[in-house]
Amino acid sequence: MDLHSIKVACTSCNLRELCLPMGLAPPEMEQLDHLITNRRRVRRGAALFAAGDPFTSLYAVRSGFFKTSVTTADGRDQVTGFQMAGEILGLDGIVQDKHACSAIALEDAEVCVLPFDKLEQLSREFSALQHHVHRIMSREIVRDQGVMLLLGSMRAEERLAAFLLNLVQRLHARGFSKSEMVLRMTREEIGSYLGMKLETVSRTFSRFQEDGIIEVKQRYVRILDPNALNALVNHAHTGGTDRVD
């Protein structure tokens, strides 16, 4: 059976509480269903879109896992995020009518295609949808600020701790374990995201394991002491006056 004929409407989608229709009333959600006529499958390693591609649509991840990355002229690239089910890709393309980053599937994935002109049209009719689109873009801006904080002011241990906590929290919101996960990305991709080299990522994983904070076996990670991870993220390490007041 053709994938595109599998009708999974927003109204009946199990991601509706996380995804674009979040908080919308039934009539608005039905309108969204009309907008999403098209689904797209992306194989592991393939690009949903690449930097420079013309922008036409946003994408809602239905299943699978993505990374987004930007590349400089001289070939360096920086992973700017990892996206899982219910998250929206492609917001970077609006301003220039072409994508500023690339989105690569880290495992076989499926996305709902949201033609942006139609989405704008519908947002003009439904103020709840309009506001929701604004919230999604604002959320991305706030997320980016968090990454800047991480990259600009944290040391390697803190970065990796924050990364693991963020990841497991998002997975937990999707019904997965609160303490276990299988990473979909390589050490190098984690390192690129966190602004450190893959060896440093690996070493930091090992140190966490030695300290009994996590259990790591390649891509598998289990958080044994979430408080220790939280402490790493939330406490400054300058001066030694680690007061918790």
Added chain:
Amino acid sequence: MDLHSIKVACTSCNLRELCLPMGLAPPEMEQLDHLITNRRRVRRGAALFAAGDPFTSLYAVRSGFFKTSVTTADGRDQVTGFQMAGEILGLDGIVQDKHACSAIALEDAEVCVLPFDKLEQLSREFSALQHHVHRIMSREIVRDQGVMLLLGSMRAEERLAAFLLNLVQRLHARGFSKSEMVLRMTREEIGSYLGMKLETVSRTFSRFQEDGIIEVKQRYVRILDPNALNALVNHAHTGGTDRVD
């Protein structure tokens, strides 16, 4: 005379080509004028808004200079951007109905207040305005990705070079010199933005000066060799094959 009574409409504002009304047709711009009934002055050192403040409006910088920063529980903070005339502040507040970062004036400033509910209402009527709001948010997302690239994959010299080029380019777009500027922020604020310590910022400035790339005297900076700065930003420094072709 009261500041608020000084009517400077978008239609006659000298920033209209850079600011929110950019590219809008005259009738839409007039509608914007009705929306912006209120101006606000912010003294040097004062906050336009602080993290946690309830979100009501976006702000368009009319004059002056701002920094935005986020703060962690343990008191570390990270400057996430510097904003000058024509740039929009406050997009971070939409998602949670409260601001996620603080905006501090680095010199006496004046902003146009854009009540967000009214802006949403107006964008439902005018699709050009609607799209423009989306472009502004997308632009911020793309800018943030650039900062991540800078923080995640550049060394100190490259960061400062990119910073200076970005700043002078934005100033030039506002009619200032292409090669000279007076920095409105301290070394510490630059350092926070670029993820380095103030001493490193200062040392890097000095090195650039020794190399004849720039001339620095405290806050005054003159770019003597823009190509050298560009080369720093665009060429990888791994392997030692620093060809300048």
Added chain:
DNA sequence: CGGAACATTGAGAGGGATCAATGGACGTGG
């Protein structure tokens, strides 16, 4: 079974942080 991709670990080097002192710029008040 062999190869490719990925992860781990070690040794050594270096870039930026840290600690510390000095020097300018600017504003305020005598």
Added chain:
DNA sequence: CCACGTCCATTGATCCCTCTCAATGTTCCG
């Protein structure tokens, strides 16, 4: 107008976290 304090910038010396280079181990798949 100068003295003084404050804030900011510069510069030096030293340390250490992370990078780099390199070798080995593991997993997966043709």
